[in-house]
Amino acid sequence: MKTRLWVFGLPKDRGRALKFLRDAGYEAVTVGRDEEAVDAIAREGLKAHIVLGTFSVGRRNLQGEEFLARRLDGVPVKWFGSGCPNNPQVRAVSLDLVREAASMEGVEAIILDGIRFASPGEGVESFMTCFCKECERKAYELGYDVSRMKRSLRELLKAVGGLTSSILRSITGWRSPIDLLDLLMRYPGVLEWLRFRADCVVEHVEDVRKVLKSVNPSCRLGAYLFSPSLSYLVGQDYRSLAELLDYVEPMIYRVCGGVACLNFEVARMAFDIYKRGSNLDQVDVQRFIFNLLGLDSEPKETIEELKEGLSSRVIESETRRALNIAGTSKTVPILYLDDPLLKESVEGALRAGARGLSFFKFSEGSEGALKAVSELVKERE
Numbered sequence: 401m402k403t404r405l406w407v408f409g410l411p412k413d414r415g416r417a418l419k420f421l422r423d424a425g426y427e428a429v430t431v432g433r434d435e436e437a438v439d440a441i442a443r444e445g446l447k448a449h450i451v452l453g454t455f456s457v458g459r460r461n462l463q464g465e466e467f468l469a470r471r472l473d474g475v476p477v478k479w480f481g482s483g484c485p486n487n488p489q490v491r492a493v494s495l496d497l498v499r500e501a502a503s504m505e506g507v508e509a510i511i512l513d514g515i516r517f518a519s520p521g522e523g524v525e526s527f528m529t530c531f532c533k534e535c536e537r538k539a540y541e542l543g544y545d546v547s548r549m550k551r552s553l554r555e556l557l558k559a560v561g562g563l564t565s566s567i568l569r570s571i572t573g574w575r576s577p578i579d580l581l582d583l584l585m586r587y588p589g590v591l592e593w594l595r596f597r598a599d600c601v602v603e604h605v606e607d608v609r610k611v612l613k614s615v616n617p618s619c620r621l622g623a624y625l626f627s628p629s630l631s632y633l634v635g636q637d638y639r640s641l642a643e644l645l646d647y648v649e650p651m652i653y654r655v656c657g658g659v660a661c662l663n664f665e666v667a668r669m670a671f672d673i674y675k676r677g678s679n680l681d682q683v684d685v686q687r688f689i690f691n692l693l694g695l696d697s698e699p700k701e702t703i704e705e706l707k708e709g710l711s712s713r714v715i716e717s718e719t720r721r722a723l724n725i726a727g728t729s730k731t732v733p734i735l736y737l738d739d740p741l742l743k744e745s746v747e748g749a750l751r752a753g754a755r756g757l758s759f760f761k762f763s764e765g766s767e768g769a770l771k772a773v774s775e776l777v778k779e780r781e
C-alpha cells in the first residue's frame with residue numbers, strides 16, 4: 401500500500417512548489433485561510449487542508465483580558481496566542497472560522513491547531529490553568545470539585561518544592577503503570593483537573609464537527625495533536641478525539657525550539673522541577689520525566705543540552721503509541737522537516753507502522769529534504 405505524504409506550508413513561489421510536490425508524490429498541503437492558495441492546490445490536483453488556530457485571540461474583538469485563561473492565583477495568561485478554551489466568545493469565533501473555512505471551494509479538510517489547554521512548555525504557572533469563572537462554572541456543572549483541583553495542584557507544587565535527590569530517585573523507575581497509583585492517589589484533584597480539561601476539548605471538537613458537517617458534509621476534520629506522551633497533560637484524550645476526527649496528526653517533533661516540540665516541553669518540565677527542588681541532580685530530573693512520560697530517550701548531562709533534541713528512537717515509540725490508540729488508517733504523524741536525523745526519524749515512523757506521514761514545514765529551500773523523504777518512502781514500500 402502506498403504511504404500518503406502530506407506537507408504543511410508553501411514557499412513564496414507557489415506554482416513551482418505545487419508542481420514539485422505533485423511530481424514528488426505528495427498528496428495534501430496544509431495552508432491558512434487563504435482562498436487563492438486553496439484554489440491553486442486544488443487545481444494542481446492536490447488536497448487542500450486549512451489549519452485553524454482553534455482558540456486564538458489574535459482576531460475579531462478577542463483582545464481583552466476577559467478572554468484569557470486564569471492561573472491558580474487569578475492572573476490572566478495568554479498561551480500559544482490563545483484564550484480560555486471555555487470562553488463562550490472564543491468558542492463562538494472558533495466555530496465561525498470553521499464555518500467560513502469549510503465553505504471555501506476546493507477545501508478537503510479543516511485541521512485544528514491549538515485544540516487544547518496550555519502545555520508544560522509555557523511554564524508551570526500557565527500550564528496549571530484555567531480557573532476563570534467560565535471554567536469554574538463548567539467544572540461544577542460537569543460534577544468536578546474545583547476546590548479539590550486547586551488544593552491538589554498547590555500541594556503538588558509544594559511537594560516539588562520539597563523534592564530531594566533521594567526522594568526523586570525513590571519515585572523513579574516504574575515497571576508498570578500500577579506503580580504510579582500511589583503517587584497519583586495523593587493528588588486526586590490533579591487527576592480531576594486533567595480529566596476536566598480533556599472533557600472540554602472533546603466537547604468543542606463535537607461542536608466543531610457538527611458545524612463543519614452542516615456546511616460541507618464531505619469536508620474532513622483533522623487536528624494537530626500533541627505527541628501521545630504529552631497529550632493528556634494538555635487536555636487531549638486520543639481515544640475520544642479519534643472517534644470525532646477523520647485525521648489525527650500527532651506532532652512528533654524530537655528537535656525544535658517551541659511549545660509542542662518534545663525536547664522543548666520536556667526541557668521546560670525538567671527545568672521547572674529542578675529549580676523548585678533542593679539540590680537535585682539534572683540527570684535524575686530528566687530520567688524521572690522520561691520515565692513518567694514513557695519517553696524512549698536518554699538524559700543529557702545538563703537540561704540545557706536537551707535543546708539539541710531527544711533520541712530519534714522517540715519517533716518510533718511515539719508513532720506506535722499514536723497508532724495503537726487512534727488507529728492506523730486515520731493517523732498521520734507530522735514530523736519536523738529540519739531534523740538533522742530526518743532519515744532515521746522517517747524510518748522509525750515507518751517501522752512503527754505509519755501509513756501516512758506529514759512534514760512541518762515546506763519553506764524556501766526545503767525541496768531537497770522533501771525529495772529525500774519521498775524517495776526513502778518509495779524504497780520502503
Ligand SMILES: [Zn+2]
Pocket residue numbers: 468469470484485486487530531532533534535536
Ligand atoms: Zn477558563
